[in-house]
Amino acid sequence: MTATTIPRETTKAAPPHLSDRSVAENRLGQKLVAPALILMVLVTAYPMLQALYLSLFRYRLTTPDDKGFVGLGNYVTILSDSLFWKDTFNTVLIMVVTVAVELVIGFAFAMVMHRIIFARGVMRTAILIPYGIITVVSAFAWQFTFSINNGWVNSWFSWLPGISASTNWYGDHWHAMFAIMVSEIWKTTPFMALLLLAGLSQVSEDMLEAAKVDGATASQRLFKVILPNMRAAIMVAVLFRALDAFRIFDNIFIMTKGAQNTESSSFLTYRQAIEQFQLGMGSALSVLLFLTVLLLAWLIVKFFRVDLAQARGEG
């Protein structure tokens, strides 16, 4: 993500014209980014400030005359409500579990794609289908898969302990969470695998060969050579996916509508702002959600940076 943000050094040749040219270049550059910048500010920065402002009011669209300044009242209400913490916990749990599982499966997929020498096109096509498919469609497909009267999970996996023809996957919290996570993992593992594949193809074959000659076992090669050399790719993949998983909404909306305590932070925010017209409360939730994501991004970047520094120190 940050990769492309590194400014390219310019290779301007003619020093006498430098100042003229650089003035013109500056102006052209600003002109070219202006539309993008204006759009991004108008559609995100401005509404976000609006949310910050509205979050300080008691403001419900069904009773607009009752609008009044409440200061941090909405935040106090939210932070002292157990539902907010329950939903935050659900979201964090979904994020941690799905990203961890995706990292493992995605790495296995990347290894297969890296090694395979036949049918690469077929494999690429197959792996891009879950990536490209509409999340709502994926959610429906998995909802039907786990459905008690139409699904195939109960009939195919009835030999597993705890699964029988009458297992109701939407009947309790953990079963429903499991179904939601499966749908999320299915849809996004290919993306993870592609990012990891890109990192994997940058690990030098010579180094692996050298490790092999020196007598390193397969697991030693994996943990001491391949993984440390892929740190950057892993970090990007985890950062992308973790922030994305934290926004989980579509799968829950379609599969459970938040029933059985499966609501996520995004769902709660949506429900307050759109379904219940609680713009004040909804805005406060928006602000909190945004701050949580910022914190999360900061934590992930910091955590991996420390790791990177350690790896360099060791290596």
Place this chain on the structure above:
Amino acid sequence: MRKTGVGTYAGFIVILVWCLLPIAWIVSLSFKSLAETTTGSAHFLPQDATWDNYKVLLGMTSDKSTSHDFLAALRNSFGISIIATILAVLIATLAAYAIARLEFKGKRLVLSLALAIAMFPVVSLVGPLFDMWRTFHLFNTWPGLIIPYMTFTLPLAIWTLSAFFREIPWEMEQAAQVDGATSWQAFRKVIVPLAAPGVFTAAILTFFFAWNEFVLAISLTSTTSTRTVPAQMSYFVGPDPFNPPYSQLATASVIVTIPVIVIVLLFQRRIVAGLTSGAVKG
């Protein structure tokens, strides 16, 4: 030198099953009769395959109520996604060119804003946008969805494009400038043709985003005149909310997945290049 081991073959099969089983499942469901899924069926394959669901959804039966809503949603999805894609890619191309090639004040600001938007929880904007769109009469209109879709795809488009732009031979632009072309001419006549494949890739990724988007689609629309397919599908519960029309939903799913599969089949190599371009370099 690398030989394909048994593990790789097994992995190949696992990946194919993983990716295609749910697709096979919705295709199979779409050929089941509505009666079969309403009573419930434990079979993976339809007991009595039928085209009925496709006929109902595509308006080939006398009852047009279902097909009317679905076809309207399909029109909205195509219209909104295509317009948003074209506009976003146009704007992103200009910005990415500047970022990859020019030194100017404010570059960091654009990049940090793009980064922030990419991590942004879209749902945290629905409340304020809902409020603003009602004031500006953009609520429940095509532009009301196109504008935020453009904005949220800009970061991805800008990254992908600037990564592609950095691969373009820099000297050719300089050569054009030495021959007397202005910066703008060099951009239009030399870089644009070279950048076309990258622009195309960014367009595919942008289209996928808009085609997929759900949160804004249900929050900023209220009627079938603007609802896109994902939003329409979430309201498509049929007469009995406790027993949704599984086979018809599966049919709708198959129909909206066809464009995705066609694009993937035609452009898989480019999509992979686009997805990973921003991630590994540097």
